[in-house]
Amino acid sequence: MNSITTYQINISASTHNLSEVRDFITGHAESCGFEGEQIADIRLAVDEAVTNIIKHAYQNDTSKEIDITLKISDSQLCILLIDTGKTFEFKTYEPPDIKKQIEQKKRGGMGVYLIQSLMDSVSYTRKGQKNRMKMCKNRA
Amino acid sequence: MKNFSINHRTRSGYSVIDLHGELDAHTASQLEDALKDLINQKKCNIIVNCAELEYIASAGLGVFMAYIEDVRADGGDIKLTNMSDKVYNVFDLLGFPALYDILKDESDAIDNFNS
Structure with missing residues (x-):
């Protein structure tokens, strides 16, 4: 039988809380048998996603909140991030052109690419007033 | 919150x-300030040791x-050294090794500056 364990936290939209989110993800992933490189991938992807929500969806308004739900089953680990901010562009499948960005003094665009590279599936949808980003990593 | 700190020295x-x-969107401003300080002082030959x-x-x-670009425009460079595999992987995923010197250790960086 495939059992699913669910964990949840809610954070205010401040980059100050990123390390708490990483610890939350890492701790539960470890206790559910995920290892080294896979945990590193998941941790970075979630950090990038939460950072994007804070900066782009909420534009650093720390009074806003992000709901983070982690579901771990026998076959995979999924994270659902819910915010009520602006919808941001989430369709970059190409690696960012870092050389061009340096020349144009642009940063950013790297997070979305990292998320898509590091996770096995990613979806981003808006339902009502809420943005829902779901990302999953299959067990090795 | 996990600690992030920067130490500055000359070699x-x-x-x-x-x-x-841990260097993330919260702690990145500390690195930014450190680099800005050096550039303002025209110290543009910079080695960033990532061992810790x-x-x-x-x-x-x-x-x-x-x-x-600012550093290179002043004839300097930022060379990165002593990266763990985990940290290197992130640079590699984004194609940084083609644009930045990422070296084994500080001695290699110094040799590279001198060559």
Whole structure:
């Protein structure tokens, strides 16, 4: 039988809380048998996603909140991030052109690419007033 | 919150920045300030030692992107050393090794500056 364990936290939209989110993800992933490189991938992807929500969806308004739900089953680990901010562009499948960005003094665009590279599936949808980003990593 | 700290020293006339801890969108501003300080002082031959850097997110890489042109325009460079495999993987995923010197250790960086 495939059992699913669910964990949840809610954070205010401040980059100050990123390390708490990483610890939350890492701790539960470890206790559910995920290892080294896979945990590193998941941790970075979630950090990038939460950072994007804070900066782009909420534009650093720390009074806003992000709901983070982690579901771990026998076959995979999924994270659902819910915010009520602006919808941001989430369709970059190409690696960012870092050389061009340096020349144009642009940063950013790297997070979305990292998320898509590091996770096995990613979806981003808006339902009502809420943005829902779901990302999953299959067990090795 | 996990600690992130920066130590600054000089070795063989080159500025060395030691990074400790976790570099994310929250702590990236500390690195930004450190690099800005050096550039303002026209110290543009910079070695960033990542031996104690446990984690990096793209916000950290963004800081290196923001200042590399200024440093190179002044005849200097930012050379990165002593990266763990985990940290290197993030730089590699985004194609940084083609644009930045990422070297084994400080001695290699100094040799590279001198060559």
